Amino acid sequence: MPRPLVDTETIITVALDAMEDPREGPLTARRLATRLRCSTRTLYQQMGKQEELISALLNHYFVKTAPELDSTLSWKDAIGAWASALRLAILERPNLSRHLSTDNRPALIEFTRPLLAALIASEFSEAVAVEVCRSLVHVIVSLTLGELETQAHRYDETAIEGDHLARLLSIDANAYERSPDGKMPPPVFLQSIHWLIGGIELQRQTQVART
Structure with a gap:
């Protein structure tokens, strides 16, 4: 049975927190997938490449803080x-x-x-x-x-x-x-x-x- 996709809102929330975590380095798909307990394939399928993920994070954050x-x-x-x-x-x-x-x-x-x-x-x-x-x-x-x-x-x-x-x-x-x-x-x-x-x-x- 295929593993269900992770909710987009969850990905964005976790990614924003991971990006600002001083204990870890730059945000990578592998590190984010580990936090989400999903595969990098699932992450790419849901959010696209790294550049697309960053764009989604920026859009989400600055819309929310307008x-x-x-x-x-x-x-x-x-x-x-x-x-x-x-x-x-x-x-x-x-x-x-x-x-x-x-x-x-x-x-x-x-x-x-x-x-x-x-x-x-x-x-x-x-x-x-x-x-x-x-x-x-x-x-x-x-x-x-x-x-x-x-x-x-x-x-x-x-x-x-x-x-x-x-x-x-x-x-x-x-x-x-x-x-x-x-x-x-x-x-x-x-x-x-x-x-x-x-x-x-x-x-x-x-x-x-x-x-």
Whole structure:
């Protein structure tokens, strides 16, 4: 009698936990199959190749963690709230989130829909709102992955030689310092969001002046 397939939801739940388990290495089909007590053949039959499994995990996780933005927020505050939510979601699942390559960015579509709706409600055209969301996704993902990678590398600023620019670039890791619980974004994150919002506002003002 053929062995029944493992429930997809069970596979995803177990895979997410296994991926973040600090006691084990990278997630492999063999290790996941062992946890699920099934064969790798069953796993491949249910989820496809490793790349397909990773895509399924990303989609599941970021759909589940999509924020509900307060409809009373201004578009600027909506961007800030959404950006903070995406940052925390990435930090919550660092090993999974490291797979957010350009090819896997579509996993963030549903996570971004609340922001798109907030921008359109604030009288952004749909085309402009989509471009704003696209830019924000790339910036927030890059900043947060940078935060993950640089937390372990700290520098003594007084020991770095060179001119002011060389010092600033060399101590970039220090700009990623965050609160002990990780909830307060580092200065470079907050500053980048502030500049992005300023640029968006300036573009809107320019477009209004031309009409």
